[in-house]
Amino acid sequence: MTTESVTGALKRARSGVGNAGSGRPPSNRERRRRVTHSRAFVFFVLPSLILLVLLNLYPVIYAGLQSLRNGDLLSAGNFVGLNNYIAMVQTPAFWHAALFTVVFTLVGVFGSWAIGLALALLLRTRIPAGGLFKVLLLLPWVVPVVVSATSWNWLVATPQSPLPILAEALGLGNVLFLANPLLAQVTVCVFKVWISFPFMMMMMSSALASVDVNVYEASKVDGATAFQTFGRITLPMISRSTYISWILMTIFCVNDFPSIFLLTGGGPVNSTQTLVVLAYSTVFQNFQTGPGVAIAFMMTIVLVIIATLLYRQIRKVNIE
Template sequence: MTTESVTRSLQRARNGVGVGGGGAPARNRRNKALNHGTTFFFFALPSLFLLLLLNLYPVIYAGFQSVHDGDLIQPGNFIGLRNYLTVLQTADFWRAARFTVIFTVVGVFGSWAVGLGIALLLRTRIPANPVFKVLLLLPWVVPTVVSATAWNWLVATPQAPLPVIAKAIGFGDVSFLGDPLAAQVLVCIFKVWISFPFMMMMLSSALAAVDTNVYEASKVDGAGTWQTFTRITLPMISRTTYVSWILMTIFCVNDFPTIYLLTGGGPVNATQSLVVMAYQTVFANQQVGPGVAIAFIMTIVLVIVSVVLYRQIRKSSIE
């Protein structure tokens, strides 16, 4: 055996490989894993770049606009947090924030209550159960513009069906889109109507995962219907409930078409939410900085609410 072959054999032995070539060296395995990871990274790099370009860049540029006094074309001069202070000092902002809170609370808990009630009802044996499930999804499946157009036909004029019915039963001439309070109630009901199918689907899947033996054991122990609902059903679906609340809160706060297509934020800005106000500030009033500042304030509040609810998800336990 030559000196060169001996040297190669010793080197192979240090690498954990026998002279005969048997066994896979640990270093080679690590190198292969590193090469695979590098390959996957370069394959994913175009997608990551595209995601950053489509999501991160607009957020950064919007933040840049919120601290300048420019328009949609020119960035303008740097003014710091003046746009935020200006927005927070206006009465219109707090009126829109108040309605946004009302709209969100009614939308979240109203759709959750209706969705949970229907999900519990669908667990019972009723005729044509699958047909009812499909029909109940229609408010969520139908495009919002179609639903808003249909609701406008129902309430827009004094000769529309709902004003005629309201007058017939003694409420007088009710202008659903002309009276501020009636318009707010109408928008909230419309939001619940188009959102409860989502809650129904979420909660139906959670209820389907509950072991029926738990309910049978509760009946043996003498638990009533209300006790079974509050002590068993609600705790068992708590995780899904919190997740649905987070998602629906985001949907409601960011819901632009529901309000804009139904009332346009009127009458007298009674149904103007923060997202509608941000849109009108930027595109109608040409005040880009304040409008973007409103959107960033909404984002901060949404993050805080989502973190609080997410902590509740982690605290909740299913036993």
């Protein structure tokens, strides 16, 4: 390339025109057209932005101001600063709810992920009536949580329920699943896994569908066992979808109010009370808006931190 051609290319590059362009600057008509398109874009997008701000940003700001006051449902109250946050973290009920929230979330996330992944792998094989089987597996997720909670209450709530009768017939005595604190916690966690594994199954099924079959064939040729194929090929190849499903399920578990409230109401003796249930009871039963909203804000901060850490793991994933 000659010196003149290089100089011409640099000039065209500065003017925003490539080598294949004509080198002609945009005309006044083109400029006016671009300005018109930009204005039209702003005109159509601005209402959506305003609506988004009104529906999301304003309630968050208003709730943040409420968490700094000692008001109730009727009055805003006086400004108390961070006293609501300090008072809540000093109560045993907060830390008990926080501990059970962690347990409930860990069991819900990894329990539903393990079952969902196992079923997704099973559905990749040829099984009789696979389509019907897949539809039936989606029922716990499709059915409204009110119906599922009512069904589980019928199964375990009273001594006349089927599972307590079965436990007594097996010689385990009078087992009250929702009256014993430990059994109530186990029941709530199992219920969360039950209604969540179909979502994980769908996420993992879509992730497995994107894995190239030739990779598995090459691993068989190399003599890899099924366990080695699963650990060194399947899990790394679906890691992005796995992290995304963990983020979503963590948010679902931490913010899951109806599952616990409909099944146990947070009892017995607050043993199944999570932070979201504690926030609800603080605001709508004890009429303490500031402390209740403060709990919700602390939950939000923790969720943002967890989501950020998992999102960084997604960006680190390198699939070759």
